[in-house]
Amino acid sequence: MRRRPRKRELRRQARDGGIGAVAVVGLSSRPAPRKLPVAEAPPSGGTAKADPKEEPAAEETGAEADVKLSGCKVDPLTTWPSVNVEIVNGTEETANYVVNVEFVDGDGTRVAEGLAVASDLASGQRAKEKAQGLGKSPAGTKCKVTKVTRYSSGG
Numbered sequence: 001m002r003r004r005p006r007k008r009e010l011r012r013q014a015r016d017g018g019i020g021a022v023a024v025v026g027l028s029s030r031p032a033p034r035k036l037p038v039a040e041a042p043p044s045g046g047t048a049k050a051d052p053k054e055e056p057a058a059e060e061t062g063a064e065a066d067v068k069l070s071g072c073k074v075d076p077l078t079t080w081p082s083v084n085v086e087i088v089n090g091t092e093e094t095a096n097y098v099v100n101v102e103f104v105d106g107d108g109t110r111v112a113e114g115l116a117v118a119s120d121l122a123s124g125q126r127a128k129e130k131a132q133g134l135g136k137s138p139a140g141t142k143c144k145v146t147k148v149t150r151y152s153s154g155g
Contacts (some may be wrong), residue, residue: 063150066090067099072143081133083143085116088126093152095121100147101131111137113146120153 071084081103089095096119103112112133121127131143 063097063148064145066097066150067145067148069101069143069145072103072141074137074139074141079136079138081112081135081137081141081143082114083131085129085131086126087116087118087121087129089121089123091150092123094123095150096153097121097127098149099129099131099145100149101133102144102146103133103135103137103141104144105138105142106140111135111141 066088068086069083070086072081073083074081083101083103085099085101087097087099089097097117099116101114101116102110103114105111112135114131114133116129116131118127118129
């Protein structure tokens with residue numbers, strides 16, 4: 001029969017790192033009720049739309065020239081932003097595209113990011129994708145291309 005360790009042995013083991021303890025404490029047994037976020041209505045009513053003069057990417061050369069944004073909006077239920085991304089392969093070979101988009105509030109602070117991806121676009125082929133942000137965004141959020149990566153499909 002195995003005997004229980006004495007206090008002196010337990011202290012020695014604890015001092016030497018042989019015993020550890022974990023405490024789990026809960027504040028409440030009931031979860032708080034969920035509240036769905038409510039989007040502010042944009043000044044013009046409806047969903048927030050991009051300015052007709054969308055800001056172009058920093059440099060309209062190379063892959064950036066192959067990408068256009070339209071329909072920048074904030075979903076009224078989730079308050080997540082999204083934007084339509086149109087990609088036209090302007091090269092002579094089949095290519096893949098990754099488009100990084102940022103969503104900024106009226107002060108220019110980034111509130112979310114999104115991606116649009118198009119694979120195996122033939123020369124001159126068009127793809128319509130959607131970049132979705134996952135952060136809570138205010139009405140009037142603007143959408144901006146931050147980076148376009150284009151690479152050959154190799155086939």
